[in-house]
Every structure is written in structure tokens, then in C-alpha cells.
Amino acid sequence: MKKFKENFLKTIKRLIFPNHFLYIVLICFPLLIYFGEKSFIAFDEGYYALQGKWVLDYNNWITPQWFEHVQFDRTPLLPVLIAISYKLFGISYFSAHLPVFISTLVVLYFTYKIHEFLIGYKLRWLSPLILITTSLWINYTHLATQDILLVAIEIFGIYFLIESSEDANRFKVILSSIWIGLSFFLKTYMVVIPFIAICPYILIHKRNLLTKKYFYLGLILGFIPVIVWSILSFKIYGLDFFYGINNKVLSLSKNNTFSQPFYYYLWNLPVSFLPWTPFCFNGLRLIMKNYSSKKFYFLFIYPLLLVFLLSLFSTKIPYYSLQAFPFLAISTSYGLLEFSSNLNLKKKRILNKVLFTILFIIIGGFVYFLIKKNNIQEETNFYIFISLLSIIVLISPPLLINIFSPRKLSLFSFLIGPYLTTLLVVQTGLLSNRSPAIKVAINNLYDAELISDNEIYVITPKDISGKELSEIIKINLYSKSKIKRVNNPNEIKSNQLIWVTNNDVKKFENLTTKFKSKKISEWVLTEKF
Numbered sequence: 001m002k003k004f005k006e007n008f009l010k011t012i013k014r015l016i017f018p019n020h021f022l023y024i025v026l027i028c029f030p031l032l033i034y035f036g037e038k039s040f041i042a043f044d045e046g047y048y049a050l051q052g053k054w055v056l057d058y059n060n061w062i063t064p065q066w067f068e069h070v071q072f073d074r075t076p077l078l079p080v081l082i083a084i085s086y087k088l089f090g091i092s093y094f095s096a097h098l099p100v101f102i103s104t105l106v107v108l109y110f111t112y113k114i115h116e117f118l119i120g121y122k123l124r125w126l127s128p129l130i131l132i133t134t135s136l137w138i139n140y141t142h143l144a145t146q147d148i149l150l151v152a153i154e155i156f157g158i159y160f161l162i163e164s165s166e167d168a169n170r171f172k173v174i175l176s177s178i179w180i181g182l183s184f185f186l187k188t189y190m191v192v193i194p195f196i197a198i199c200p201y202i203l204i205h206k207r208n209l210l211t212k213k214y215f216y217l218g219l220i221l222g223f224i225p226v227i228v229w230s231i232l233s234f235k236i237y238g239l240d241f242f243y244g245i246n247n248k249v250l251s252l253s254k255n256n257t258f259s260q261p262f263y264y265y266l267w268n269l270p271v272s273f274l275p276w277t278p279f280c281f282n283g284l285r286l287i288m289k290n291y292s293s294k295k296f297y298f299l300f301i302y303p304l305l306l307v308f309l310l311s312l313f314s315t316k317i318p319y320y321s322l323q324a325f326p327f328l329a330i331s332t333s334y335g336l337l338e339f340s341s342n343l344n345l346k347k348k349r350i351l352n353k354v355l356f357t358i359l360f361i362i363i364g365g366f367v368y369f370l371i372k373k374n375n376i377q378e379e380t381n382f383y384i385f386i387s388l389l390s391i392i393v394l395i396s397p398p399l400l401i402n403i404f405s406p407r408k409l410s411l412f413s414f415l416i417g418p419y420l421t422t423l424l425v426v427q428t429g430l431l432s433n434r435s436p437a438i439k440v441a442i443n444n445l446y447d448a449e450l451i452s453d454n455e456i457y458v459i460t461p462k463d464i465s466g467k468e469l470s471e472i473i474k475i476n477l478y479s480k481s482k483i484k485r486v487n488n489p490n491e492i493k494s495n496q497l498i499w500v501t502n503n504d505v506k507k508f509e510n511l512t513t514k515f516k517s518k519k520i521s522e523w524v525l526t527e528k529f
Contacts, residue, residue, distance in 0.1 A: 021109055024128050028108065031132055031422050032101060032141065034432035038093040039439045040477055042470035045144040049096040050476050052082025056091075057482055062232050067460075067485040072240055075229065077186045078146050093432075096144045103152035104141050108132065110155040111326040117162055118295045119334060126336070126411075131329035133418040136272035140319055142431040146186055147319045153183045154194050155326050161198070162298065164209060174218035176209065181222025185229070193313070194323055197306045201297050260316035265307050269321050275418050276332045283335025299334075303327040340411045393421045437519040438471060442478035450515055451525070456481045457492055458499040459508075468501055468522045475499060475523065489528045498526050 040046040051064045055076070063070040064079050078099065085095040108128040115127040131137055140147050157179025164176045183191040202209065209215045270277045287299045303324035310320050425431060445451050456479065458472065476483050483499070486492060489508050498511065505511065505524050515525035 021112055024108060024112060024125050025105065027129065028132050031138065031419075031426050032104060034142070034426055034429060036427075036429050036433060037436065038429075038432045039434060039436040040093065040096075040144075040474060041434045042473040044146075045096070046470075046473045046477055048078050048146070049082060049144050050473050051076075051079035052086055052096060053091060053477065055079050055083035056086060062229065062236065067458075067483075070237065072237075075185055075188060075226075077225075078144075078149060081149075082144065097142070100141065100144055100148050103149040104132075106152040107148065107155055107326060110152075110159045111329060114155070114159055114162065114298070114326070115330045115333065117159075118299060119330065123333060123337060123411075126333040126415075127326075127330045129415060129419070130276055130332050130336070131326055133415075133422045134272070134276055134325060134329070135274050136318055136322065137325055138422050138426065139431060140322060142426070145319075147322050150183060150187050150190070151323055151326065153179050153186065154323060157183075158198065158298070161202070161206065161209075164206065170214045173209065173212050173214040174221065177215045177218035178222040180219060181224070181226060184223065185226045193309045194306060196309060197302055200305075201302065205294050205297070262311050264316040265311050265321055268316075268318055269307060269324075272318050272321060273325070273328060275421075276329075276336075279336040279339060279414075280328050280332040281335070282339055283331035283333070286335055286338055287331055298327055299331050303331075336414060337411065340414060393417060393424055435474065438474040439478050441517045441519040442475060445515060445525070446480060451481065451497055454481055456483045456497045456499065457486050458483050459488065459501075459504060460485060461501055461504055464501075465522070471520055471522050472499065475520070492528060494528050496528050498528060499523050500526050 040049055051071075054065045054067075055061055058065055058068070060070070061080055061083070062076060063072065064074060064076050065071055081099040082096050085098040086092075089095045089098070108131065111128050111131055112124055116124040132141070157176060160172050160175040161177075164172050180191060180195060183194070273280055284300055287296060291299060306324045307321055310316065313320075458475075460472065461468065464472075486498070489498060489510055492498070497514065500508065500511065501522055502524055505513070505526060508526075510528055511526040512529055513524055514527045
């Protein structure tokens with residue numbers, strides 16, 4: 001017991017006080033935090049943020065809700081984490097994103113540690129920086145969704161799985177398997193895909209774990225939250241929770257709105273991994289030639305097998321591939337290091353021509369934008385301007401350094417552009433203030449004292465459209481008042497406020513319009529008389 005305690009404290013100390021990871025956090029901090037005005041988008045982060053709010057409003061910590069009705073389409077882990085954050089720090093944008101912020105730091109740390117374990121101490125800081133400056137990763141880092149949290153749980157377990165040697169202590173062995181149950185509690189059957197992808201590695205290189213009782217103890221401990229949640233749900237709702245989750249999985253496995261052909265990730269993943277895609281391909285090529293089977297598995301086979309298994313699933317969404325990104329980032333760092341250290345004069349000239357061509361096209365597009373900008377809406381103007389400027393910032397540093405530096409091109413010249421581009425995109429609010437119109441409208445309502453903090457009601461149509469759903473989610477998020485759903489105005493007293501869709505407002509004779517705005521295009525605030 002004493003030895004177990006010493007090993008436990010030693011492991012925690014290593015996790016909390018890493019050697020150089022603090023520097024990575026300081027460098028990445030401006031990419032993780034936006035200091036300006038923030039707003040939610042409705043899908044999916046607004047939905048999770050709202051469900052976290054409803055956990056507190058309805059005091060239901062077991063099942064996610066849609067207004068007063070329970071929703072059995074997912075487990076409650078993320079809404080509960082958001083609700084805990086709300087409890088501790090108040091209901092705000094920051095609180096809703098805190099679980100994802102912490103998860104991002106966890107992923108960056110274990111990417112750093114896995115790089116160290118598989119490739120070595122040299123440039124172990126490079127992989128986390130590459131990861132956080134990929135286009136899809138930085139996008140979902142600023143969304144209050146399940147995806148980064150899932151990767152955090154998986155990479156945590158995979159790190160200890162890699163580290164668990166024949167004589168590994170019990171604590172490491174438990175941690176090498178506990179992630180499976182925790183991932184199931186977050187994403188249910190989606191954990192099957194990374195589990196299948198990891199199985200060959202366990203069977204070939206870690207068979208000794210299958211003989212250790214603490215490996216199975218970790219499996220059991222990981223599934224305890226699922227088991228407890230299932231028992232509580234069964235006692236209250238019967239088997240409805242089970243049918244709900246299974247129906248959700250079945251609907252995603254069949255043809256639906258998100259169904260894509262088998263080859264979807266062949267083009268989507270390289271686009272999602274920009275601007276590092278060329279170096280990633282170079283890294284995978286080199287790893288295939290130079291690395292032993294154990295390291296080769298996680299740097300090459302695991303991410304590609306993961307993507308292959310995702311391709312077999314009917315529903316294909318870009319963020320599913322995020323599970324492979326930390327390992328692709330490590331391969332990319334290897335490819336980037338090799339490319340920059342072997343960049344001769346001939347390669348520099350070719351690189352110059354490619355960068356000049358891209359820059360010429362971008363500047364041409366920018367000039368066209370300036371000429372035509374009077375015909376474009378102001379908000380679209382801003383997005384186009386920032387997008388073009390971001391690409392110029394991305395390309396310019398390596399090009400300028402390449403031109404003026406007679407020596408070999410430094411590794412940092414490739415990092416400066418992606419870092420500054422990511423910084424520009426984050427700090428202009430494109431990733432944190434995506435949909436401010438409804439927030440402004442609701443705040444103006446309260447500032448003008450057109451509504452108080454008392455309860456407000458909403459009548460939702462049976463066949464609610466995507467835009468109506470999106471707006472009512474944001475209306476609920478920004479309202480200081482609790483919004484209850486009713487079927488018709490007869491259920492409430494006179495002088496009560498009711499949100500009604502534009503299409504339905506004429507159906508009710510005893511309602512008068514109190515507030516209507518272009519910023520809330522699908523809904524009208526009415527008052528019963």
C-alpha cells in the first residue's frame with residue numbers, strides 16, 4: 001500500500017509539474033482565450049450550453065432535457081460538467097467552455113508526452129504547437145462540444161497504455177484501461193471505433209496487460225459512472241433511456257443528412273489538417289521507412305486505421321477525425337523537422353515559386369474584394385477581409401525569411417505563419433463571437449426594461465425548422481428569465497410574455513406583439529391580453 005501511494009504521488013507530481021510544458025501553455029494561451037465579446041452558435045455548442053443551464057433549472061442531473069421533457073438521445077456527461085462549471089463560476093460563455101478548455105490542455109500535454117515517448121525529447125514542444133494551429137482543431141477548441149473532451153479521455157488512456165511495461169505499477173495499468181468506460185459515458189457506442197483501432201496494438205505488443213487483474217479493474221472503474229447512471233435512469237424512466245440511445249446510434253448508422261461516401265475523409269481530412277497537410281504526408285512517409293513496429297503503430301497505423309473505421313460508418317462529420325489529430329501532429333513534427341533541416345538551394349527556389357504563386361492569387365483576390373466590397377454586406381465584408389488577411393499572414397513569414405536568409409530555412413519560419421494566422425483568427429472573434437445578433441437583441445430587451453427577470457413562455461411549432469430551432473436555443477441562452485414551454489396561450493395568465501414564431505403568431509387572437517427585430521428573424525415576443 002505504501003509503495004502504491006508513493007507511485008501514485010510520483011505520477012501526479014509528474015503530471016502537475018512537467019519540465020517544459022508550462023512554456024507551451026504560455027505560448028498557446030493567446031490561441032485558447034479570446035478577450036473580447038463572445039457569443040454562442042446554436043449547433044452543437046449552444047445546445048450543450050443550454051442543456052447545462054437546464055440541468056440547474058430543472059434540477060435534473062441524470063438526463064439531458066428539451067425544455068421540460070427529458071431527451072434520451074445522449075448521455076448527460078457534458079451537460080453535467082457544464083452545469084458544475086455554471087455552479088462554480090456563474091452562467092456565462094466562459095463557464096460553458098471551461099470543460100473544453102481544460103480538455104484542450106490535457107490533449108496538448110499528452111501529445112507532448114507521447115511525442116517524447118515515441119520520438120524523443122528533441123523538439124517535443126513542436127507537436128502540441130502543430131496540433132493547436134491546425135484549422136479544424138483550433139475551431140473545435142473554441143466550441144463547447146463533446147469532441148475535444150473525447151480526445152482528451154482517449155489520449156490520456158493511450159499514453160498510459162503505451163507506458164505500461166511488463167513491470168508497470170498498478171496505478172499505470174488501471175489508467176491504461178479506465179478511459180474505455182469514461183469514453184463510453186461521453187459518446188456511448190462511438191468508443192467502439194478507437195477501441196477496435198487500439199486492439200491490434202494490445203494483442204501484439206501489450207499482451208501482458210491482459211494477464212493483469214488491475215487492467216480489468218480499470219475497465220470496471222471506468223464503467224462505474226455508466227452503470228450508476230443506467231440504474232438511476234432505469235428506476236426513474238424504465239428502459240426509455242436505453243431505447244433512446246440505441247435509436248440515436250441506429251439513425252446515425254443509416255442514411256441521413258450527414259451520410260457521405262466512403263472516400264469522404266480522403267479529401268476532408270487533408271483539408272481539415274491544413275496548413276500542415278504537406279508536412280504530415282512527409283512525416284508519415286518517413287515514419288514508414290524509419291520506425292520500429294511499436295512506434296510505427298501509433299504514428300502511422302493507429303490514426304489511419306481510425307480514419308478507415310470512421311469511413312465504414314454511414315454518418316461522416318469532419319470532427320469525428322479529430323481523434324487522429326494528436327498522432328498526426330506528432331508525425332507532422334517529424335516530417336517538418338526533416339524538411340527544414342534538408343532544405344537545399346534548389347528546394348528553396350521551388351518553395352519560393354509555390355509561395356509566390358499562392359500569394360499572388362491571394363493578393364489578387366484581396367484586390368477584387370476591395371473593388372467589389374460595396375456590393376457585399378458589412379458582416380460578410382469582415383469575414384472575407386480576415387480570411388484573406390489570414391492567408392497572407394500564413395504565407396508571408398516563410399517566404400520573406402526564405403528570400404532574405406542566405407542560410408537554411410529555420411524551423412521557426414514555418415511556425416510563425418500558422419501561429420500568427422491562428423492568433424489573428426482567434427483574437428478577431430471569428431471563433432468566439434460567431435453569432436452576436438441575438439445576444440445583442442436580448443441584452444437590449446433587458447436594458448430597455450421591456451422584460452423583467454420573471455418567467456417567460458414559448459410556443460414551439462411541431463415541425464420546427466432548423467433556423468427556428470437555432471434561434472430559440474440562443475434566446476434561451478441569453479435570457480435571464482426562465483423560459484417555459486406551453487402549447488397555447490390559454491395555459492397562462494394575462495400580461496405574460498410569450499415567444500411565438502412568425503408563422504404561428506397570427507394563429508392566436510389573444511396575443512399582441514411586444515418586440516420584433518430583424519436580428520431575431522424567426523421569433524416574435526408577444527404579450528397575452
